[in-house]
Amino acid sequence: MELESRQDLEAPQDEVFAALSDFPMVERKLMQQGVDIRRCAGPEPAGSGTRWHARFKLQGKQREAEVTLERYQPPCEMVFVLSVAGIVARLKIAVEALSEDRSRVVVSCELVAKTLSARLMLQPLKLNRGKVERKVDARIAEYARDLEGRLSRSA
Template sequence: MKFSTQEVMAVPIQQAFDLLTEFSELEQAARRRGAQIQRLDALDGPAVGMQWMAVFVHRNRGRRVEVLLTELIAPHVIGVDFTSQGIKGQSRVELLALSPQRTRVMVSLEMRPGTLAARLLLQSLKIAKARLTERYKARVAQYLKELELKAEWQRPGED
């Protein structure tokens, strides 16, 4: 099952990449939502090989997700692999400079079943794919808009 969307951010490509690779802020946001996040690597900054384990409750069941940063090509590509209860997947973010102050952000998420139970889950999700796609696109757009607003706050004073 695959989801994808694209949005345009009113920030330069390097700034968009920097905002999207502030992994410590993503960890903090997940913790605020009740997840337990553990770094499994000893890397200092954003680099291929960064790894996390997240444990959280969703629909009254404990979930566990392992995430590995597999691709990091500044300022154009961020790729992660994840595994959770029989589902394996990849997410990829691609950035393209449209102008010095505008960046197209393309986000994709692909999931594949690894077990029979996961296959049944993904089959049931396919029934609601249209609704899930709309929610996915809305959530990505909201997140990128939040990053855009953060970038405005970070800009030096403009008179």
Template sequence: MQVSAREDIQAPIDAVFDMVADFERFERMAMRRGVEVRRTVEMPGHWVGSCWEADIMIRGKPRHVAVEVAEFDRPTAMRFRSTSKGMNGLTTIDFLSLSQKQTRLSIEMSLAAKTLPARLLLQSLKLGKARFRRQFQMRLSDFAREMEERYLHGA
């Protein structure tokens, strides 16, 4: 299953990249939402090879997910590989400078099942794909507005 979204942000590409690369902020956000996150491998400067493990609830069941930075190409792209029991994922984040003060942020996420229970989970997600895609786009839009505010106010 693949889902993608994109959003134009009123901030320079370097500022947007730095805000997306603020992994500590994302760790704190996840913990505030009840997700247990542990950084298992930390590479200097957030380079390729940094890894996290998280315990999350998906459809009412606890899932253990491992995430690794697969690509870190400043300031144009980031790629993350994720694995869990029965499922693999790849998330690609691309940054495109539209002007000196505007950046297009594109996110593509693909999930692939390795086991029958994972296939059933993916199938249930596919049935609600339109709703899932709308929520994904809405959250990216909210995140983009937050990044614009942070850039404008120097936070």
């Protein structure tokens, strides 16, 4: 299953990428949402090969995930591979320059079930694909507005 969302921001590409790759800030935001996340390995500052371990509740159960930053190419692209409950997700975040002061963020996610129970977890998402895509778009649009606001305040 593949999902994709595009959002345009009124900010330069390098600033948008720098904000998206501010991993300590992202870790703090996840902790505020109840995710226990810690960096396991990788270069400092974060780059290709950095790994995190996360614990969170999903569908009423405590889950554990391994997240690896597979590719890190500033100011254009980051690719993460997440493994949780038999599901492998490949999350790609690309930042495209539309002009000097305008950028587009493209977030794409490919979900692959590796076990039967993982297939059962993904099945409702596939059946409600339209609703899931709208929720993902809304969440990413909200994050983009927040990011755009932070960048405009810091300028």
